[in-house]
Structure formats: C-alpha cells, structure tokens
Amino acid sequence: MSPGLGRRQALTVIGTTFIAGCSRSSPDNPTSTSDTTHATTTSSNRTTKPTTPIEQTSKDVKTSKLWPQNRLNAQNTGYADATGPTKSPLQYWEHRVSKGIRFVESPVLGEKQLFIPNIGSDEIIVLNLSDGTKKRVLDVPGQMNYSPAIVSDVLYAPSGEFVVAIDPKTGHTRWKTDLSGGAGPVTVVDSTVFVGVTDGSSAVYALDTTTGKIKWRAETGLITTPPAIQDGTVIVGDWSGFIRAFQSDDGTELWSHPVGRDDWIQAAPVISKDTVFVCSGTHRYDHGHVYAFELKNGKERWSKEFGTGLSRSPAIGKNNLYVAGFHGELYAISQADGKKQWTYTPEGTDGDTATAISVDFSPITGKDTVYYTGSDQQLHAINVRTGKKRWGTKNTHGVTLGPILGGEYLFTGSTRSLFAIGPSQDK
Template identity: 25%
Template sequence: MTKHTLSRRTVLATASGIVATTVSTRLSSASNRNNPAEPGTADWSRKNTTFGSDPVAQNGKVYFADNSGSLLCCDAQSGEDEWMAGTNGVVPAYAIDASDSAVVVGTESGSVFAFDPSDGKELWTRSVSGNVTSLQIVGDKLLFGLDGKIGALDLDSGGSQWPTKEGNDTYVPLRAAVTEDTVVFAEGSSGLRAVGLDSGAKEWSVDLGDWDHEASTTGISSEDGAVYVGSQWGRLARVEVADGTVTWKNKLDDHGITATAASGNYVVAAASRVHVFSADTGRRQYSLGINPDRDIAIQNNELVVAGLDDSETLVVSGIKLATGVTNWRYKVGEGDDETISTPALSDTHAFVADTQTESLSAIRRVAESPQTTTSTTTETATSTESSATTTETPTTMSKGESTPTPDPTESKTTPDSDTSNRGFFTRGDSVLKESLTPWGLTVIGFAVSVGSLLYQRFKYE
C-alpha cells in the first residue's frame, strides 16, 4: 500500500486557502454592512399613495398632490411625511411648483394656493377665471396656464402681475419658456408670442409657417437666449428670444413631439423616441430607444427620462447628455398600461410616481459614499469613495450627421485614472476593488486548497 504524505508546501498552500476563505468571509460581512447604494436603485418607496400632480423636489423635500386635492410634503432622504395641506380641489399634473419661499398648486376649479415649505401653512389663495393647468415659478413671479390663456401673479402676495394673454393649449397644458426676462408661449395655430416678464407687454410674435397642422405646438423650453419649440407633427425649431428670428428647423421621422428640454449645447425632443440635437445647428446627435410617458428632465449634464424601452419595459434611465451613454437604469414594470410621472430631480435622486402601483420612489442617481472611520490618538480621519458603472445605450444617428461635441462643463479625467502607465497597485485604483471581491477571494482560496490536495494525491499514485 502506498503511503501518502503531505509536503510542507501542500500544508502551507492549504492553510493559505483556509485563511483566504476566512478573511474573505469576514470582508464580505463587513462589505454587506457598509455596502453603498448604487445608481439605479430605489432608496425608498411610498406605497398606497394616489397622485393628482407630478412630484416636485426642492431643498431636501418632495411635494405632490394626491387625487383628493391634498398637498403632501415628505422628506427626500427617507420618504417620511412632514406635513399635509388641503386645497379642496383636483390638482392637474403640471399645476404644482416649489421655490425656497413657497409651494404653489392650482386646481381645476380655478384656485391657486401658496404654502410655506417649512410647515405647510397657507400663505395666500387666489381665484382665477378658469381651469389651472400649469404653474411655473420664475423668480418672484408665478406664471399660470388656463384653458388657452397665460397670466402672472406676484409670488409673495398672490396679487395680479399682468392680465392673462391668449395662447394655445390644444394638445398639452399651456406652459411658457422664460429666458432673458421674456416669456414665450404658443399662440394661434402655428405661432409664438413673446411678452415681458415684468409687464406682460408684447415684444414680438412669429408665425412658424409650415407647422403642418392647426394648433400643433406641443413642447417649449428655453436656454441662454433661445427658445426651442416642438409640434404635434414632428417639427422642431430654434427661435431667438431677442427678436423672434427662426435660426433653424428640423423634422423628425416619428411624428408627435410631446416635450422639449434644453441644457448647454443640447436640446432634447421627446416623441416615440427621445432625440438629442445640437442646440447651435439643429443636427441630430443621437436617439434613444425610450418612449417617454411624460416630460423629460435635465440636471448636472444628465438626461433623466421615464417611459417604455424597446422591450416594452417601463424604465427610468439616467443618460449622459453629451454622449447618450446610460449612467443608470431602474426597472419599474412590464407592459404599456402603467403611467409614470415626470421625474423630479435633486442632486442625488430622481423621484417618480407610478399611478398604476400607487407608489412614489426615490431612485438614486449617484453612488452613495461609504464612510470608513479610523481612530488614532491624535485625530479621526474619514475617507469616502464613490463609484458607479456605466453601460452604453445603442444610439442611432441620421446619415451624415456628426457625433456630439463633448460638453466642456463636464469634469475632466484626473491623472490618477490614467491606466496607460501605472503599477499594479495605484492609490484610488478600482481594478482590485472590482475584480477581487470578497466572493472572488473565497472562491480563489477554496480552489487553492482543493488544488493542492489533488496535486499531492495524484503525484504519489
């Protein structure tokens, strides 16, 4: 009978594997305790909540009106209730806004309310002649949209700022684009009208001419002295707010622009897909396979859109505006019968209401920073590190169109992230962090132990 012996090398390898397994298990436990929330995960969700309006996020709070007309305020970090106020009326989706000094809501019965953001105390109320379909806070003014009209109130007192002006809201609630102290809104079947923000006096009007269909203006937004307007029949145009000059026009293959948004060098149009254009030239940069249910939102160079993707899954996605790369993605549900609100954005979260499941969710936009505290005899040091993975969304571009110019406001890559000339261990390097996870160390340690034993067994047979 052959006598099997274990060499010192085998014993050491086996012991090393056991130690690695034990250490990795402890690391795994610690990691679970301090695992930060990643982008695209819901930090909290409120259930059994009905919605009349879209949510609005402001100064660490989220405001929304339920379908009974009550205005609710909850903490943006926890979702816990802070206060509730009544309006005794139905609040439409866009008839809500918030600032540092007031939260405002409008009702279908023609009332506008202002509440104190800190405790929900009513500041003032005013009756207007018509169904309030939209509210927009602009500095110390409050713009309100009615059935085909737009007017302005003083935000502090609720007093009339200027009389209502005739507009157009055949397809969507009448809302305005405001830039350079000028208010621009849809007028007539294919026109735009500009009035002064302070006085309401007419500054100019323009007929877009080939808008194809009566009363077809549907989406309007502004950025840096220009207005971008979309139509029910796929038209998109840039109009200079100074004098109403039409700089460029474009036409989408898929009809029906429902909303527009602009930021920096880019303008976004929502139709059956989301299309991103150069603000300067009107040339399409890329398109996304998402059919948005409602409006789109942009903050910190990130486009946030909620809607159905190509697989008919209802998602909320954060997209890098300059490139179309998906920063994060949150799955809401399946099918096309669910209705999700326009995302309300804070620096760290996107807040979305789902009327199908009657829930409000806080979806993380940036990775939570884990804090590791080390105590010494002289000081306590805290180091934070955040990371997020990105996946690229397939994009489509029109033939002959160029790729978008990178946004100059975006942060540059730091020298430490250059992998062309670095050692295996570099301060702040994420290679080991992402590759040798606690679970990976466990598998490696176990494999080393088993491999050593098998090697010795077959070596002497």
Template identity: 25%
Template sequence: MSPQRNTGAGAEAELPEYAGHYRLRECLGSGGMGVVHLAHSTSGMKVAVKVVHARFALDPEFRGRFRQEVAAARRVSGAFTAPVVDADPEAERPWMATLFIPGSTLAEHVKRNGPMRSGELRRLMAGLAEALRDIHRVGVVHRDLKPSNVLLAEDGPKVIDFGISRPKDSELRTETGKLIGTPPFMAPEQFRRPREVGPAADVFALGSVMVHAATGRGPFDSDSPYVVAYQVVHDEPDLTGVPDNLAPLVSRCLAKEPEGRPTPDELMRELRSVAASYDTQSFIPAQRSLWGGETDPAGTGDAAGPPVSAAPGASDASAAPDASAAPVAPAAPVVPVAPDEPSGAESERVDEEAVRETDKRPGRWARVRSGLRGRRGRVAFTAGALVVVLAGGALGVTRLLGHDDAGRGVRGGAAGSHSASPAFSPWSTRPAKAGKGAGAAGTGGMPLCASAAKRLLCAQSGLVSALDADDGRVLWRHALADGDRPSEAPVLAGGLALVVTHSGRLVEALDPASGATRWQQDLSGYGSLRAVGDTLLLTAADKTVTGVSATTGEKIWSRLIPGLNEPYFTTFPGDPLAYAASVSDDGHTRITAVDPATGKVRWKARLGGALRLVGTTAGSAVLLSQGDAYGTVDAVVRYDPADGAARRVPLGITLQEAQAAVHGDRVYLLAFDGTLAAVDTAAGQQVWSLQTAVSRGSAPASDGGHVYFSAADGRLLAVDADDGRLLGQTTLRLGAHSDRVVATLPAPAAVGGRVYAGAPDGTVFAVDGRDPAGW
C-alpha cells in the first residue's frame, strides 16, 4: 500500500504509512505541533495517532516538549481523557497513540449547531470540572483548555491535547518573553507571569470555554490577539447570553486573580446547587445523548451511579452519631402481576399503539389497560421545576439484576442459598433484532437487565424486552418512542416493570408478563425518582417528596421531610427503606432513613467524616470513607442505628473510585485500576486483595461463595470470595465496535446458582455460577 497523501506542499504532503506498528488510515486533523491520524493496531483496534511535523522533529526543545506531552497524557489517562495506548518520542518522526473516541470537538459542535442549551451547558461544565479534578490531582496543569481540545464523547466531555501541559515537577521551563497558549482562553497570569501558572489557570480557561459554548464567542472577543490579551488582563468578561443560573459560577471562574477562582471540587459542589434548581440529570455518570441533536453512535445506553459529590476532608468516621432509632422490620415482598401472556407479535402491537397513544397528549398520566386503547387517568399532581435523575439505588445499574442477596446477613456456599436447575445450560441472546431498537451495528447497545421471577427484563436503545431466564428466548419486545434510550435497567416495583427514558423524561410501567403499558408519567417536574417495594419517591424543586403507588401510578402522600437537606434517595435490594445521605461543609455525613409507604423518618444519624452509602446488611448501613475529595476510599464503615455504634475498618491500601457490593458481613470493593478487595465488617479487617488488571470494571456482585464483575471487553470474571483467587472468566464479547469504550458497565448478578450479564456486543448471557473454571 502506498502512503496516503495530505494536501499541501513540503514534507507534510507525503504522510508516513506507519507510526510504530500502527497503520495510518486517514488524517483527522492538523495542529501547530503535528498531524492526527486515524490508525489501526495489528489486531484492528482503532487509535488516534499524533505524528509531529517533520520540521519540528529536528528541534531538541520541541522533542523535550513532546516527551513532556506524552508523560502528562500518560499521567492523566483515564475516564476524562483519551487514554494513551503507545508512544515513541524518540522516533525519527515522534508519535503518540491514544484510544480513538468518536465524537466532535466542542468547537465543531458549536460551529455546526450553535450555542448549547442550559441543560447541556451544565452537563458540560460538570464534566470539565471532573476532568480538571483528575488532571490536577496527578500534578498536571493543562494550560491550553479550549473548545478544540474538548471532545464531546458519548459518555461525557474528554480533555485532549497536552502539548503545552506541565507537570509540577517538570524541569522544562518557559523561555523568558515567550507566551504559550491560545489568547482567548488564557488566564491573566499566563500573560503576566507565565512561569507561575498553576491549576487555577485551567479553571479560568474552563470559564472561557463555557462562555463560548453558551454564546459562540469568548468572554474577551477581538480579531487581534493583542487586544484579547489586554482584555483578559484588564477588562471584565462579557457574559451576555450565559444562562442566569450559571453566569455567577462562570464569573467566579474568570476572576483576575487565581485565588479568587473556585477549585474543580468547589465547582462540582456549586453545580449540585444549580442542579437542584433546574436539572439534576447530568450528575448521572452515564452514557447518553449529551450534546443536543447528536445520538449515541454505539447505542450503549448505559447508566450508573449516584450524583457526583465533592466531599470535604474526612475525619474519623467512628465519631458518635447525633441520633438513632431501632431497626425496621422488612416489608412484605412484591408480588408481580401475571395476566394471560399474548404472543410476541401481539405484545409488539400493543406496545406500538401505547406509544402512539402517549404521544397524542404529552405531559399527562396515561393509563393503558390490557386490550383497551385511549383510556386515561387525570393528572394526580402537578409538576415542579426539575427533570428526573436516576442515581444508584433501586434504579442503579450497579445492581444490574438486582437480587444479589445484599443485606441478608448470611454468607452461603459456592452458589449462595440457591442452586441451579440440573437442566440448565449456558446461553447467550441478543434481545434487539435488526431494525427494531437497534443501535450501531444493529445491536441495540449494552443491555441493562433486571430479574423478575423466571424472566429477565432488559432495556436497550429504543427497546425493552423480556427473556426467558432458563434459555434466553425473547418472550416479548416493547418499542420505545422515537428510539429513546432507557436511563437505567427496568425496576420491578408494585408488580410492574418501571422503565425511565432519557429524552422523554418519562416513566413507563409495563406488565412483566406481556409488555403491555399499564400507566405512564411525565417526570419533567421532578428532580429524582426512586422505587422501593410498592412505592415510587418523587422529589420536586422545593424538596417536597411525593409517594406514588407503583401499581396504579396514583399519589399516596406528599410532604417535606424534616432534616432532609438533599432529598436524593438511595435504595438497596431486600431493604424496605429509602436513604438520603449528604456530606456537610464541616466534614460530617448525615443519613436519613425514610419509610417509603408513609414518608416518615425511621431513623437518622450524623457521622464523622465524608462517607458514601453503598449498602445495608442486617439493619446496619455500610459506607465508604472518602479519604480525600477525589474519590479515594481508605476505609469501610458499618453503622448500626439500633445502638448508634459505628465501626471503621481501614483498608490495606487506598482505592480510587471504588464500587462496592455488600453481602452479609462482607464488603467487596473494585477500584478504577482493577484492584479488588474484601473487607469483613464483623471481624473488623480486610481479608484479601487482588489486582485483576481490569480497569474501569463494573460494580462487583456476590452470591457469598464468589465475587463476579464485568470488564469493558465483555468478559465476566469470577473470584473466590474466601481467598481472592481468580477462578474463571468468559470469552470476549466486544462486538463490531471494539474501538469504542463503554464508560459505565452494568454489574452482573447471581440468581439461583446462575450468573447473568450484559456485554458491549448487545448480548445477554447466562453461565453456571457453580463452575467458573468451566466458563
């Protein structure tokens, strides 16, 4: 194959065919330092390769800067940047390869679509604040944050191009009189004292980027870079067109002096307050169509986790609480309804007509009875000022299939308290069929599933389906309006399967036996929704919490709950209560346990330190101690409301961005870097840890004998719960788009001796949980 040619004259007109062993396919763009190519590795993985301009390759200073760029990019490689795959700064033409992430830059998006809407702006600002937090915590200052260096990926913004970034411990110095950066997005100190530029300069640039995203121009605007430089140093920014609820925060970012600007953590705290006034959806770290008219190219439809929380410095979490109450008896189990099941074709016809019926009168309750059309209930209560946010709890994908026996207080044998049917055989099914609910490559994206008796209820892009848990057969499919993507796995409550979509801000209650719609509700007036038992909890802008019957969709109660500063609830399988937890500015964590049937507070506590609630067991709450404001976990805390005792169990090593599963007295934590650890809260010690080498894995799940988790390449892994040995793993299930990264993976679950999981190739599969070595 002859080398590809670029336009123009000189050395850059003839592009190399390879950079290392990466074959260059096409030019993606060119900048001041080099050309970025789309390339393929030997195995076919897509990467973006930056090859430096030939004229710079002979410049020793440039090579030094390129080595610095590679080092900086490797330091911060993670969820908010394009991970570095390979690099050779010493090659004849130095190059660096990063994972290829589809998506336009912010500059391209604004040029093509115009200014962003307020909800998109807040999501962008939250994502950039998280990115800067990760960049700064490893000691790197980007120094050139601008719209062309912000990639709008499907799972949130990515900060790219560390060409002039500088680690704090770098020996490379800026030459006297030389300014480096892009004037409209440079901080005043970059013009006045460039050698003293620190993290606050990136926050200033973030403010400028936000003005560009909101208006299509910068806060300091001129055709002359010299005029812009003067304005940056001396003039006030022009924030005309920036939404009123974001303008004060953007203005603080653009303070002339570095000490007057908020830190990324303070930005995230402030954005939570902004979210409470109009839009909390973006604090779900989930894949979604973030950027207006753009859609999810991978059709992953993933969602996850609790709202972002910037925690103050932790103190001793064993501090005595200020209140407690007796534990609560379990509620009666939910009994699913089971009407006569129609054929698959009839189910799909019912679904499509229900969608059409809903579209006629948006924003109202729509009660659709089996076999009937057009019969509606009246609005039971009015909407407030918020849209729905689903974070953790019963609607969280960290419990993909929901029934991992968390909170039962018993550790079972190899397969827990269940045993698999002797006739069971492993199976794999792709629920989405071509042309119906299919995303990229016709897969429908990553399935998000929940178990319901002998069925799995799975949500994908444009589709909800039911599978036979024994053999994986598709029992029915339910089309969503306009190919909408559910934000979470279906949740079984009140005998119905509840599905919440992204663009429609809609909760739809489906009959799990037939897929027929029983009722619908527009959620655009509510800030959070949680389902537990037979009740939905909806929170409005004024912090009023309303209990709604999951069976009928009718209001049961509505009230302000005393002492509930942040009414975002979390729920856990097998626990009849809903929990709200928040960290105060003085470094304490307040927990409020609420009875969803009545809205009454069952117990509350105030604990020392910044804590994150991750589960319950035997009436006790299990929390993770945040060692710093960056998500570092240094201990597990078990709090018993019956006697007010809080027991802190330190970890052997700190874990970054750990996800957790609670099974009896054991807590299993999987960190961002693949470290898996087990803590025994009764014995008060960490019992083992294992480096799995699986970065960005799913939340773990356990049946008592094993710990299971999924990798981004579709593998399901099993570890011995007693000693931490890796026992087995399934094959890869990457699908056609193996170059795309799934930001958040749904957790697997062990049910009845079987383990169910979803994969990026759009499949749902089941394996025998008793024999991981045979996978």
C-alpha cells in the first residue's frame, strides 16, 4: 500500500475480485446500485442458514440504545455503557445483498433503524432494527466512502466532495456544502458538524447543522478519520504526521505536535477525561506509537512504541486503551502510562497484507468486554481485564466490518452482509 493510500482506496486497488472473495456470496460484477436482496424468499427476509454460524433465533432486536456516530460519540471513545452479549450469543437476523451493493464501513444506529453506506455509490441503505429488512434507500449527491452520523433525527453524510444533511424519513436534502475536496468522516456536536478533507484542499471544517454554512476552515494535512471534540477543543490527526488542536468556535489553532519518527496518523484521535490518545505508524506499517497528550496544552505525557503500524482507531475502557496492530493483534495498555496489560492474537493470524487492508480491526468496548473483528475475519469477544476470549464466531467466509454496540446487541458483517448478534436469553 502506497504512503498516501487509505483503506478504502487500497480496497479499490486490490480489486472487486478480492472483495467478493471475502464476502459470503460468490463474486458478482457490480451493475445496478438499487438491487438489494436477501438470501431467502421468506416473507420475513430472514436468512434460513446462519452465517456466523451460531444458533439463530426468530426474536426481534429490541433496544433503545444508539450508536449515532462513527466512534459513538464526540470524543471517539468507542465505549458504550452497555453489557453486550457476553456468552453463547444468538444471531437475530442477517441482511444479505447482491449486485452493486458493497459494505466497507460500519453502520450507525439511530432510533429503530440502521444506516449503512453502499461504498462507492450515491446511496445509504436504511434497515429496520428489529429484523434487518430494508426500509428504504436514500440518495446522496456524491460517492459514499464513509459512514454518516444520525443526530437529532437528521442524517449528516460525507458524500463525495460534499457534506449533506438529509431527512432520514423522506430522503429530502436539507442542505449540502462543497468542501472542494473529499469529505471525510463527520463528528456532530451541538450545532456544528466537524469534518476533515481526505484529498484535494486539505483542511478541517466546521459547518452549521441548520444551514450547512461554513463557520470556519483551518489548514491541516489530509484527514481520513472523524475529529474528536471536548471542552471547546477540536482534535484532528492527519497524514502529514501531526496531531492538531483547534478552538471549536472560531478555528484558532491551540497547539500541534508531530508524531516523531512515524509518518502518518490514520486512526481516529480519542479523548478520555483530560487526555488525547493518538495512534501512528510508518509507510511500511512496520512501526508505530501510541501517544498521550494533555488536551489543554498538547504536552506529551507518555508514548509507547510498537513493532507494527497502528492504523485502526482505538477504544477506551475504564483504565485501559485498546489498540489493534496492522495485522490484527489486539493490545490493552494502561491509560496512565502506556504499560502493556495483555495481548490477544487470534488463531490463524498469518500476517497477510490483503487481509490487513480489507478488515477493520478497530475495537469497541462495553462494560466488561472488548469486541473486535480479528485478522481471522471472525468477531471476537474478549474479557477487558484478562484478555481471555469469551466467545467468537466461526465463519469461514469472513467478517470484515468493525462492530458497533447497541445495548445487548452487536451489529457487524462483511462486504455483502450485515447481521445482528444478541443475548442468548431475555434478561
């Protein structure tokens, strides 16, 4: 993978054939982007054979918990105050797609519905939360490369060089703003959408949620992850190898810091209390660091060196930070000093570069469990304290999406499928 190449661009370089090989269906040549189907003819649109394979249930998914943004919240913590399935989970539903549909980014969870972009198209697919059936397809003005955000019943989507605000019920576009460069993942806080540019005129923007008007713009390197915001400070990491802090109301730069010997920041910055955590790496993905900076002034508190590039977004726990290496190994390190607590490596990890590029290893955390997609293309549930595996899927076809958590339910999938995993019994 070339220095300026992100995961989505790399997937294009590798090619459609490889992507289809990682999916649950046989390879298809994408044609119509409106052909969404399930691998069953039953009226409920549930699949008759579990993909995981774990035991199925015909029960509906019921949760009021949300996962509205890329890394859940404005701080990008990836931590949900929820239990999640901890043992013997069930597959509640699976939504399979065919020609012209490709899932690369994880969904976001709104009230009673999931939103997932059809990558490389001008569509966002909306699924019913309860049973995974398709509810509608929303058209956007440009190519979808990242997940949208659903906040206060408005969908904010990075679409080509635009950020658009969409009514999720009607599909009506409320506004669209041209960034003169590829729009990256968005973070929505109060009355502002914060977004970086992934190519072209590299900068971070602040947009008004009501009108789309640009409040301010600040120059940066290229940004391919969602900004993190807390206490009036916007944090972005860029491909030039800098972590930068801006004042949220007017874009004044507060501080910036290079990532030493590393070349880039591809993982989302994370804020926990008064500390900013940043993962970095080199062009060869053979070296990387985790840094901890003071949010207020950018002073470095500590750094931890790794023998792998850290290109996936980390997640926060009670005391630890959970970080995935380039080939899918998972590390727990102390937030206080970066000391390694445990390492988890899935069986069958072979260091394959194509797998490392195509699978999103970004972990998420619940109260007692870390969930992530490993290099074996399976979903893993790991005890946060011990690093021991609680359970995992055994799907030979592979899981490629990073999971999201809504109460007791997980949502993840592959390029051609999205499924819901939940508790084994009512609680």
